[in-house]
Amino acid sequence: xxxxxxxxxxxxxxxxxxxxxxxxxxxxxxxxxxxxxxxxxxxxxxxxxxxxxxxxxxxxxxxxxxxxxxxxxxxxxxxxxxxxxxxxxxxxxxxxxxxxxxxxxxxxxxxxxxxxxxxxxxxxxxxxxxxxxxxxxxxxxxxxxxxxxxxxxxxxxxxxxxxxxxxxxxxxxxxxxxxxxxxxxxxxxxxxxxxxxxxxxxxxxxxxxxxxxxxxxxxxxxxxxxxxxxxxxxxxxxxxxxxxxxxxxxxxxxxxxxxxxxxxxxxxxxxxxxxxxxxxxxxxxxxxxxxxxxxxxxxxxxxxxxxxxxxxxxxxxxxxxxxxxxxxxxxxxxxxxxxxxxxxxxxxxxxxxxxxxxxxxxxxxxxxxxxxxxxxxxxxxxxxxxxxxxxxxxxxxxxxxxxxxxxxxxxxxxxxxxxxxxxxxxxxx
Amino acid sequence: xxxxxxxxxxxxxxxxxxxxxxxxxxxxxxxxxxxxxxxxxxxxxxxxxxxxxxxxxxxxxxxxxxxxxxxxxxxxxxxxxxxxxxxxxxxxxxxxxxxxxxxxxxxxxxxxxxxxxxxxxxxxxxxxxxxxxxxxxxxxxxxxxxxxxxxxxxxxxxxxxxxxxxxxxxxxxxxxxxxxxxxxxxxxxxxxxxxxxxxxxxxxxxxxxxxxxxxxxxxxxxxxxxxxxxxxxxxxxxxxxxxxxxxxxxxxxxxxxxxxxxxxxxxxxxxxxxxxxxxxxxxxxxxxxxxxxxxxxxxxxxxxxxxxxxxxxxxxxxxxxxxxxxxxxxxxxxxxxxxxxxxxxxxxxxxxxxxxxxxxxxxxxxxxxxxxxxxxxxxxxxxxxxxxxxxxxxxxxxxxxxxxxxxxxxxxxxxxxxxxxxxxxxxxxxxxxxxxxxxxxxxxxxxxxxxxxxxxxxxxxxxxxxxxxxxxxxxxxxxxxxxxxxxxxxxxxxxxxxxxxxxxxxxxxxxxxxxxxxxx
Numbered sequence: 001x002x003x004x005x006x007x008x009x010x011x012x013x014x015x016x017x018x019x020x021x022x023x024x025x026x027x028x029x030x031x032x033x034x035x036x037x038x039x040x041x042x043x044x045x046x047x048x049x050x051x052x053x054x055x056x057x058x059x060x061x062x063x064x065x066x067x068x069x070x071x072x073x074x075x076x077x078x079x080x081x082x083x084x085x086x087x088x089x090x091x092x093x094x095x096x097x098x099x100x101x102x103x104x105x106x107x108x109x110x111x112x113x114x115x116x117x118x119x120x121x122x123x124x125x126x127x128x129x130x131x132x133x134x135x136x137x138x139x140x141x142x143x144x145x146x147x148x149x150x151x152x153x154x155x156x157x158x159x160x161x162x163x164x165x166x167x168x169x170x171x172x173x174x175x176x177x178x179x180x181x182x183x184x185x186x187x188x189x190x191x192x193x194x195x196x197x198x199x200x201x202x203x204x205x206x207x208x209x210x211x212x213x214x215x216x217x218x219x220x221x222x223x224x225x226x227x228x229x230x231x232x233x234x235x236x237x238x239x240x241x242x243x244x245x246x247x248x249x250x251x252x253x254x255x256x257x258x259x260x261x262x263x264x265x266x267x268x269x270x271x272x273x274x275x276x277x278x279x280x281x282x283x284x285x286x287x288x289x290x291x292x293x294x295x296x297x298x299x300x301x302x303x304x305x306x307x308x309x310x311x312x313x314x315x316x317x318x319x320x321x322x323x324x325x326x327x328x329x330x331x332x333x334x335x336x337x338x339x340x341x342x343x344x345x346x347x348x349x350x351x352x353x354x355x356x357x358x359x360x361x362x363x364x365x366x367x368x369x370x371x372x373x374x375x376x377x378x379x380x381x382x383x384x385x386x387x388x389x390x391x392x393x394x395x396x397x398x399x400x401x402x403x404x405x406x407x408x409x410x411x412x413x414x415x416x417x418x419x420x421x422x423x424x425x426x427x428x429x
Numbered sequence: 430x431x432x433x434x435x436x437x438x439x440x441x442x443x444x445x446x447x448x449x450x451x452x453x454x455x456x457x458x459x460x461x462x463x464x465x466x467x468x469x470x471x472x473x474x475x476x477x478x479x480x481x482x483x484x485x486x487x488x489x490x491x492x493x494x495x496x497x498x499x500x501x502x503x504x505x506x507x508x509x510x511x512x513x514x515x516x517x518x519x520x521x522x523x524x525x526x527x528x529x530x531x532x533x534x535x536x537x538x539x540x541x542x543x544x545x546x547x548x549x550x551x552x553x554x555x556x557x558x559x560x561x562x563x564x565x566x567x568x569x570x571x572x573x574x575x576x577x578x579x580x581x582x583x584x585x586x587x588x589x590x591x592x593x594x595x596x597x598x599x600x601x602x603x604x605x606x607x608x609x610x611x612x613x614x615x616x617x618x619x620x621x622x623x624x625x626x627x628x629x630x631x632x633x634x635x636x637x638x639x640x641x642x643x644x645x646x647x648x649x650x651x652x653x654x655x656x657x658x659x660x661x662x663x664x665x666x667x668x669x670x671x672x673x674x675x676x677x678x679x680x681x682x683x684x685x686x687x688x689x690x691x692x693x694x695x696x697x698x699x700x701x702x703x704x705x706x707x708x709x710x711x712x713x714x715x716x717x718x719x720x721x722x723x724x725x726x727x728x729x730x731x732x733x734x735x736x737x738x739x740x741x742x743x744x745x746x747x748x749x750x751x752x753x754x755x756x757x758x759x760x761x762x763x764x765x766x767x768x769x770x771x772x773x774x775x776x777x778x779x780x781x782x783x784x785x786x787x788x789x790x791x792x793x794x795x796x797x798x799x800x801x802x803x804x805x806x807x808x809x810x811x812x813x814x815x816x817x818x819x820x821x822x823x824x825x826x827x828x829x830x831x832x833x834x835x836x837x838x839x840x841x842x843x844x845x846x847x848x849x850x851x852x853x854x855x856x857x858x859x860x861x862x863x864x865x866x867x868x869x870x871x872x873x874x875x876x877x878x879x880x881x882x883x884x885x886x887x888x889x890x891x892x893x894x895x896x897x898x899x900x901x902x903x904x905x906x907x908x909x910x911x912x913x914x915x916x917x918x919x920x921x922x923x924x925x926x927x928x929x930x931x932x933x934x935x936x937x938x939x940x941x942x943x944x945x946x947x948x949x
Contacts, residue, residue: 286541288534295520295531302518305482306532306583307503415522426482 023093026102030086033109037079041116045072051115052122057130057261064126064257071119078108110375117383128378130262135374136367137269137335138163138345141328142352143359143366144280145321149194151284151361152317153297154201155421157212158193159325160349161219166190166329168223171231171340174242174333182242183330190326191319193219198318202311205423216349224342231340244338245269269335272327273367280363293317297417300424310424328352351399358402360415373399431494433458433622434510434591439488441474448474450646451488456591461613461623463637465630467666467863468834471646472626473515476593480512481505492591506533511584512593517576521569526551528568529583554585558615573721574605581612585621592616592623598632602721603891603924610636628666628864630659631892642666667864677875680899682711686852686883687733692742694728702728703739704907712851715874715884717898717915719891721927725907726887727769730856733885734766735759746852760789762852765845767838769856769887775841776829783811783825786844810847818843819869835866842873853877856887871897891920891927905929 051071055064082105088094094101114123142159149156166186174182193215200211231240248271250264263270284290292313295303300310332348333340351373358372359365380396434456441449448471456462466472477483479490481499490497497508505512519528526548535543535550548564555562560578568576577597584592594613598606613623613636627633633640634654642649642665649665664670687710694703702725710716720726731737733744735756744752746762760766768774776785787796787807795806811825820839822832829837838858845853855874859867874897878884888894894901895918902912903926910926925932 288536288540288542291527291531291534291542295523298520298522299518302520302528303531305480305502305512305514305518307501307506308532418521 023098024090026098027086027088027090030082030089030105033105034079034082034086037075037082037109037112041112042072042075042079045075045116045119047072049119051119053114053118053125054122055126055258057124057127060126060261060265062255062257062260062265066122067125069115071115075112075115078112082108123382126258126262128375128382130265131378131381132371132375133262133270134266134336135377136370137273137374138328138331138348139352139355139373140273140277140367140370141269141324141331142349143356143370144276144363145190145325145328146353146356147280147284147361147363147366148293148317148321148324150356150420151297151417152293152314153300153417153419153422153424154198154314154318155208155212156194156197156318156321156325157209157350157353158197158215158219159328159352160345160347161212161216162190162193162322162325163329163332163345163349164223164343165193165219166326167332167344168227168231168340170330171242171333172239175239179243179245179334183327183334186330186334187323187326190329191323194319194322194325195315197322198315201423202314202318205425208421208423220343223340227340227342232342240339242334242338242340245335267335269331276324277363277367284363294417297419300419300422304424304426310426314424325349354400357416361417372402376402431491432456433493434624435491435494436475436479437489437491439475439478439490440486441471441478441483442486447646449478449485452643452646452648454641454648456622456624457639458590458622459617459620460638461617461625461636463625463627463633463640464643465627465633465640465662465666466643467628467865468861469863470628470643470666472643473595474646475643476512476595476624476626479505479510480593506587506589509588509590510593511587511589511591513577513580513584513595513597515595515597515599517580519568519576519579521567523568524564525562525566525568525571525579525582526564528579529564529586533587550586551582554582558585558612558619560612573600574602574608577601577609578612581616590621592621593626594623595626596628597625598627598629600722602927603920604928606632630662630666633662634659644668663864669865677896678879680714680878682714682899683881685709685711686747687885688743688745689733690743690745692729692732692739692744694725694732694737694739696728702907703732706742706904706907706909708902708909708912710852710883710885712883713878713881714899715878715886715897716912717894717901718885718887718904719894719901719923719927720889720904722889724904726856726889726904728907729904730766730769730854730887733759733854734764734768757789763848763850764852764854765848765850767841767845767853767855767858769860771834771837771841776837778830779828781826781828782815782820782822782832782840783807785829785840786811786814786825786847788844790848814843814847818846835862835869838862838866838870842870846873846877850877850882853882853884854887855884857889858886859888859890859893867893891923895920895923903927 047070049071050068051074053067055067056062085101085105089101114125117123142163145162146156146159166189169189170182170186173185197211197215200206201208230236245267247265247267254260254264256264284294292303292308295308296310296313303313304310329345332344337344355366355369355373358369359367376395376398380392380398383390383392383395432455436452436454439449439452440447452471452475464472464475474483478485479499481502481504484500490499492508497504499505499508523531526544529551530547535547537543551562551564554560560582562575562578562582568579571579577600581592597609601609613625617623625637637654639651639653640657640662641651642662644666689709690707692703692706693701696702704725706729708716718726718729728737732739732752735751735754735758739752742752743750746759746764749762751759751762772778777788784807787810791797791802796803796810808825814820815822815825818839820832820843821836829840832840858870858874862870874884874886886894886897895915898915900912900914901918901923902909903923904910905927906929910929910931913922922932
């Protein structure tokens with residue numbers, strides 16, 4: 001037992017060394033951000049200028065007064081807070097609050113940027129956050145789709161293709177029948193494509209990335225072809241009029257000023273996201289089903305020796321993941337645009353995978369990442385209205401830059417399931 | 430009364446191989462039955478059939494006299510059979526509890542896992558058999574010995590009566606092996622029965638009640654430790670007389686060939702794997718490096734052979750500084766390398782034997798002239814080496830992947846020994862080989878020593894280290910704890926060092942004394 005102890009102590013020492021360099025890096029980053037707020041934002045702003053944040057999104061009944069504050073003095077205070085955090089981080093470190101402080105400093109920086117960008121004018125903060133939530137939906141759902149697959153050992157980069165195809169199918173079916181049947185058709189389409197991915201990777205042991213790429217290319221081709229041949233032609237317009245799920249205002253909750261319109265005044269996709277995240281978390285980490293699913297993705301041979309059917313479990317997880325991706329796909333048409341256009345998913349399936357990694361294969365983390373990406377997404381759309389000397393395209397790059405930074409391991413490396421991407425061969429040891 | 434377990438006429442064919450040929454085996458309640466055989470004899474195949482991982486082509490399995498059909502591990506578990514696999518079947522990111530209850534989960538209403546109840550049962554089992562396992566620990570944080578005990582609890586948790594242990598000692602230090610044997614005794618005393626698979630004669634003699642020897646997929650015979658001795662067992666295992674002990678002349682070390690000072694090496698995870706090591710190897714002597722796998726030996730060898738640049742320290746081969754040199758410079762100096770993973774680092778599996786034999790000389794005459802390879806020369810030299818080193822291959826054009834492990838290793842030895850070398854770095858040269866091949870490789874190594882070659886032998890097999898080395902260094906967590914003369918080194922002392930404990934001088938002489946008593 002002495003062995004265990006000395007090993008743990010050694011591990012701790014290694015961790016300590018690592019955290020020390022991490023600690024100092026973070027501290028320096030905080031200081032740089034503080035300096036940036038000070039030099040760029042505060043210095044360029046006259047002391048008399050005010051910033052106005054509108055706290056009510058357009059068309060909402062839950063009214064809240066605008067938030068008006070003097071730009072320069074507020075920003076100075078925020079820069080000061082960042083600097084203190086940085087100094088403390090270098091000298092002592094925040095221990096278990098490290099990630100919380102990191103989020104706080106990042107939040108302060110973004111807030112400062114917004115204040116500066118809208119100084120002398122106004123920005124609709126509530127509207128910005130409302131759009132953030134909406135944009136997070138396909139990313140979070142897509143990330144959870146990828147998570148179901150990868151947690152069980154199958155890499156699925158075909159989320160994009162599954163979304164696109166299901167968006168197409170749901171549009172046509174919903175146009176012919178109704179929204180719910182259309183949505184269901186989209187979910188089944190996702191499941192069907194995932195089954196093909198499963199057959200290729202689980203049964204025929206094709207490289208998972210290749211199978212996924214093939215599916216993506218196929219989905220792009222077939223939907224673009226059928227769309228240009230039918231959906232975009234005036235003769236067939238009746239196939240491209242699915243309608244949209246209506247906005248549902250949650251009684252009472254949606255009347256809360258500021259928060260209400262941001263969180264509780266959406267169509268059913270946003271609520272589905274809010275429900276699916278905790279549901280999947282509980283399923284994955286607290287049930288027999290989840291334990292077995294994860295075991296198959298970590299060490300299939302071990303699961304097999306304990307009588308768990310690896311192949312069946314993997315098929316089940318991949319198909320469920322595909323259905324989740326299919327559901328996410330129907331959001332684009334039935335929840336957002338109300339019609340199908342070529343390539344309307346615009347790479348969101350891949351961003352969803354980034355959100356999955358960013359969120360460390362955890363549903364809650366995935367939603368956090370989805371919201372972050374969604375925020376930049378909605379910010380880049382807003383930025384074109386603001387009189388900021390930064391091109392909105394640059395802001396549009398922010399989510400991807402953030403992904404690169406995260407994947408490079410700055411905020412602690414995400415832990416992929418050990419057997420992800422490896423097909424299982426029963427007779428080999 | 431019917432035996433607890435009976436296998437009758439088990440036969441399993443793989444394409445081109447008869448892995449099990451009508452094997453009969455019985456296991457009585459409360460005994461440790463050792464299944465002894467060389468690698469590839471068919472022990473593991475037989476056990477995988479018994480555990481439902483493979484299905485037999487012929488034969489029947491009886492438990493308590495009743496015939497059972499085992500197609501899946503679940504069937505085996507139901508029949509009361511559990512298995513500790515050679516490579517642990519544990520999920521590092523799961524806790525002990527999660528690993529153990531996987532497949533047999535305790536659930537509360539609504540399908541939620543009942544971790545508390547399972548942990549309580551694990552603690553109960555752990556206490557009953559004195560296994561000392563914490564159910565809430567993550568498996569990745571546990572030392573190997575504890576992981577093995579987790580595997581044992583996994584079986585007991587399923588209330589198995591029959592435990593199959595497949596080469597359980599392979600990953601353990603000698604002390605941990607003793608501990609394991611004690612645990613096995615406790616299990617048997619409490620009414621469990623154990624099938625113990627191994628190829629190590631000493632272990633069989635030490636802990637088995639009954640021994641069955643398997644060779645070439647057939648049962649050769651059964652005996653007990655009282656009736657048999659290691660010599661007889663070895664002969665049964667290999668099918669001919671084997672020289673177990675290599676005759677070693679006294680070494681006559683000459684000039685220093687390899688000199689290492691204050692070497693530090695980082696592994697791929699940027700952890701310090703070799704921590705401030707100094708030693709030298711002289712011409713005509715064997716320096717053995719003992720240690721449990723994963724204590725920095727791999728990184729040390731990679732640094733010495735130029736595959737991994739060290740972060741600090743000095744490496745001198747024949748007076749040349751080499752830390753920053755490329756592998757080819759080091760081989761051209763007259764150093765040879767038998768890598769620990771022959772299939773990954775030693776051979777190009779898809780290439781024919783002849784090409785593998787010239788991997789580090791192909792750019793010299795006569796194998797190449799200008800930019801072209803001389804195929805006739807390569808084939809001739811290949812044939813000569815195949816003959817000289819007794820490599821069993823249909824032809825020199827056969828891909829190396831088609832050869833057996835022993836013959837693959839002979840290809841590497843032939844390649845390295847056919848050059849004029851002054852330093853040999855041999856890492857696990859006999860891992861996974863049968864007794865016959867081990868004997869052959871050992872003889873070759875000793876012959877090189879006689880010729881005046883300096884040999885650095887890295888091995889996790891203590892017997893091998895003690896037999897071949899003139900001096901023995903023990904590595905633990907990247908450091909060399911001690912360098913002993915082979916005469917002073919006992920298994921006891923080496924075992925303590927391998928576990929990171931520096932024995933006092935008294936203990937050393939005490940151990941030596943005890944060993945002498947046992948020997949005489």
